[in-house]
Amino acid sequence: DTAVSQTPKYLVTQMGNDKSIKCEQNLGHDTMYWYKQDSKKFLKIMFSYNNKELIINETVPNRFSPKSPDKAHLNLHINSLELGDSAVYFCASSRDSTNTGELFFGEGSRLTVL
Amino acid sequence: QQPVQSPQAVILREGEDAVINCSSSKALYSVHWYRQKHGEAPVFLMILLKGGEQKGHDKISASFNEKKQQSSLYLTASQLSYSGTYFCGTETGTASKLTFGTGTRLQVTL
Numbered sequence: 001d002t003a004v005s006q007t008p009k010y011l012v013t014q015m016g017n018d019k020s021i022k023c024e025q026n027l028g029h030d031t032m033y034w035y036k037q038d039s040k041k042f043l044k045i046m047f048s049y050n051n052k053e054l055i056i057n058e059t060v061p062n063r064f065s066p067k068s069p070d071k072a073h074l075n076l077h078i079n080s081l082e083l084g085d086s087a088v089y090f091c092a093s094s095r096d097s098t099n100t101g102e103l104f105f106g107e108g109s110r111l112t113v114l
Numbered sequence: 115q116q117p118v119q120s121p122q123a124v125i126l127r128e129g130e131d132a133v134i135n136c137s138s139s140k141a142l143y144s145v146h147w148y149r150q151k152h153g154e155a156p157v158f159l160m161i162l163l164k165g166g167e168q169k170g171h172d173k174i175s176a177s178f179n180e181k182k183q184q185s186s187l188y189l190t191a192s193q194l195s196y197s198g199t200y201f202c203g204t205e206t207g208t209a210s211k212l213t214f215g216t217g218t219r220l221q222v223t224l
Contacts, residue, residue: 035214041199042116043156043214056211090155103148103203103212105155 003027006091006106013081014114020077021109023091029104031055031097032074034066035090037108043090049074050097078111086113115139117204117215125221126192134187134218136202145178145185146203146212149196156201159187192222 004025011019025032033056034046048056049068063079074091091106117138124132136145144163148156160169162178162185169176173190189196202215 041150041217043201043217045211045213048211102158102161103146103156105157107155 002107004091004093004104004106006089006109008109009107010110010112012112012114015081015083017081018077018079019081019111020075021089021091021111023074023076023106025072025091025093025104027093027095027104029093029095030071031094032068032071033092033094033103034074034076035092035105037088037090039087047074047076048097055097081111081113083113086111116213117202119200119202119215119218121218122216123219123221125223126196128194128222128224129191130222132189132192132220134189134200134202134220136185136187136204136215138183138204138206140183140204140206142178142180142183142185143205143207145176146205147176147185147187148201148203148214149198150201151198189220192220194222194224196220197222 006023031050033048035043037043045058046060047066051071052068065077068074088108088110090108092103094103095101117136120135146161147159150156176187178185200218203212
């Protein structure tokens with residue numbers, strides 16, 4: 001069983017569309033994250049949730065809306081997609097939020113906006 | 115602010131050594147190191163929690179100089195499998211916020 005799984009792995013869409021990425025972890029971790037990796041390979045934190053509560057929101061446009069229905073799932077919905085949203089989006093989890101332990105990453109979801 | 119890594123890229127022959135540096139403009143609570151192979155997710159290598167701490171993992175080790183707000187990753191007798199992009203990640207006190215560095219691309223050749 002994959003520890004952190006994301007779907008879909010690839011998305012290709014037109015500007016202005018809306019898309020969602022789903023993430024699930026089976027590690028029993030309390031904390032989940034979304035990271036964005038751009039074309040220059042910079043990995044930037046977007047959001048962090050601890051036991052379904054938002055604890056980090058890194059000045060991400062409000063077109064991005066994360067949702068955590070339970071502590072094992074963290075989804076990312078993006079409205080009105082723009083060219084600059086093209087990137088690989090990684091979901092990750094860690095045991096808790098008191099201090100970041102090892103991050104377990106999903107395989108990534110490559111989003112291409114045309 | 116994003117930690118700065120140096121060098122940006124390095125090419126080694128198998129068996130050679132390399133050092134990757136990570137510098138922060140802020141006081142550090144901890145430093146993490148990850149390796150990402152092409153087309154894959156980053157994979158955890160190690161965490162250093164205290165200034166002056168050193169850790170080793172096979173032939174990969176790291177040090178953390180809290181006063182200088184720096185960490186270094188040492189790869190000795192490099193193997194082909196070491197190829198990838200190495201990222202440091204730093205925590206400056208805000209719980210669960212890991213800020214990744216600019217990355218160092220390492221290529222090991224025969």
